[in-house]
Amino acid sequence: MDLALAFEDSQPFKLTVDQYHDLMEQGVVEEGSNVELLEGMIVSMNSxxxxxxxxxxxxxxxxxxxxxxxxxxxxxxxxxxxxxxxxxxxxxxxxxxxxxxxxxxxxxxxxxxxxxxxxxxxxxxxxxxxxxxxxxxxxxxxxxxxxxxxxxxxxxxxxxxxxxxxxxxxxxxxxxxxxxxxxxxxxxxxx
Incomplete structure (x- = not known):
């Protein structure tokens, strides 16, 4: 499958701070994981x-x-x-x-x-x-x-x-x- 073609006309979904917090509360994003919410996207940080x-x-x-x-x-x-x-x-x-x-x-x-x-x-x-x-x-x-x-x-x-x-x-x-x-x-x- 050509992923570039699949996402060609797509726009990223931006999370809000509340949605990000909910993901942490639900355990989807583990508290203490090495990530941040940057302009609505969950991004990994350097160790x-x-x-x-x-x-x-x-x-x-x-x-x-x-x-x-x-x-x-x-x-x-x-x-x-x-x-x-x-x-x-x-x-x-x-x-x-x-x-x-x-x-x-x-x-x-x-x-x-x-x-x-x-x-x-x-x-x-x-x-x-x-x-x-x-x-x-x-x-x-x-x-x-x-x-x-x-x-x-x-x-x-x-x-x-x-x-x-x-x-x-x-x-x-x-x-x-x-x-x-x-x-x-x-x-x-x-x-």
């Missing part, structure tokens, strides 16, 4: 190397400690699924949020203050596709940690679907938030 997992965890720990030090009610969590209706549910490596720690469903984008992606092999996707989705969803601040170049690309001020501010900085010394007052972590010796 994480141990160094990626360690760096994500270390960023979250340092952020959590810094948030406590400044008396912030925000919390840093690792690998949440962030709901961005109608068609996106992405799993950033770290999120800073004011959403309750426990609750049904995915983390609502309305509770997100900062998202972080750690990039070793996914830099192009993180710097373009995910950046644009996060900006369109109104995520106030987004960091891409470029492991290969040891730098952090910070994006802020989403408006009309794009980030108006971008600041790359070395992944060393202080890494300060552009949108959360007084929040900074030490990026030294994190790699």
């Amino acid at each position: 994480q190397a141990v160094s990626h997992t360690f760096l994500s965890f270390e960023l979250a720990v340092r952020l959590r400690e810094a948030l406590k030090e400044i008396g912030s009610p925000l919390v840093a969590v690792t690998t949440p699924t962030v709901s961005m209706p109608p068609n996106n549910a992405l799993d950033p490596d770290v999120a800073v949020t004011d959403a309750p720690e426990m609750g049904p469903g995915f983390l609502p984008v309305s509770g997100v203050r900062l998202l972080i992606e750690v990039s070793r092999t996914t830099l192009r996707k993180d710097m373009k596709v995910k950046r644009d989705i996060y900006a369109q969803a109104g995520v106030p601040e987004y960091w891409v940690v470029d492991v290969n170049k040891a730098e952090v690309h910070r994006f802020a001020e989403p408006a009309e679907g794009v980030y108006r501010q971008e600041q790359p900085i070395p992944l060393a010394g202080p890494l300060a938030s552009l949108t959360i007052p007084d929040l900074a972590i030490d990026g030294s010796a994190i790699l």
